[in-house]
Amino acid sequence: MTTVETQDELLTWPNGAVVDVESIHGYAEDARRVAISPLDDGAIRTPDWVISELQAVSEQAARMVHVILKAEEFKRKAATRLERARATARRANADLVGAQQSAAVVLATTAEKDAYDDAVTAFEYARRAGNLLKDYTGRVQSIGKQVELTYRNGSL
Template sequence: MTDLDVVTWPNGVVVDAATVLREVDAVRAVCAIAWIDDSTILTPDQVAAELVQASQAAARHLVVTTVAARLKRATSRALQDKRDDLTARGVSPLEVRRQTRDEKRAYDEAAEAAEAARRAGNLLSDHTSRLQSIGNRVDVTYRVGGA
C-alpha cells in the first residue's frame, strides 16, 4: 500500500485486519450476556443498562465496519496495482502470483475481517432486538404486577 492507501482509525492509529478482529471480539462480548437465556427476573434498570451498552457498541461498530471496508478496498487496490505493474513489465503469470503473495495474504485477511465485522453488526442488531423484546416484557410484567 502507498501512503495514500494507509487506513487509520479516527484517532490516527493504523488499521490492520487484527485490530478489526479485536473490535469484532468486543462486539461479540457485548452480545454474550448470560442472563438472556436464563430464567432470571430482570428489573427495567438492568434491561436499560444493557440497551445503553448495546447502543454504545453499535455506535463504535459503525466506525469498525466502515474502516474494515476501507481496509479491504485499500488492500485490494494495492494487490491489483502490483499485479498490473508486474504484468506491464512482462513478468510471467506464475511469477506475478509469487511476487504478490504478501499483498494477496493482506487482502484475504482484510476481506475476512470485513466479513467478520459485517456479521458482528448483524449479531449486534439481533442482540438489540432481543433486548428490546425483553424490555417490553419486563415493562409489562412490572406494570401488571404493580396494578
C-alpha cells in the first residue's frame, strides 16, 4: 500500500479509509467499468433504460469528482514529500561535487520518487476514468434522443 504522509496528516475518504494508490485505482476502475458498458449491442432501449443509465453514470461521475480531488491532493502531498527529501539529501551531501551530489540525491530519494510517480499515475488514471464517464454520458444522451424521437414519431 502506497500512502503519502505530510506532517503526520493522512488523507482519508469519507468512510475513514486511507487514500492510497490502490483505493484511487479501485474507485477509478469502478467508474471505468460503468463507462465501458456496450451501447452498440443491438438491444432495444427504452426511456426507462435511458433514465436508469443516466442516473447510474451520474452517481459515478459525482463520486469521481471527489476521487479526482483526493487523487490530486495525494499527488501534491507526494510532490511536497519528494521536494523535502531532495532538499534534505542536498544538504546532507553538500560537501560532494556536482555529479556526485546529484547521484547521491537521486539515490537518497528513490522511495519518495517512486511514491510520487505512483501518485501521478493514480491521479491520471482517475482523471481519465472521469473523462470516460463524460464520454459515456454523451453516448447515453444520444441514445436517449433517438429513443425520444422514436417514441414521438412512432416507428415509420
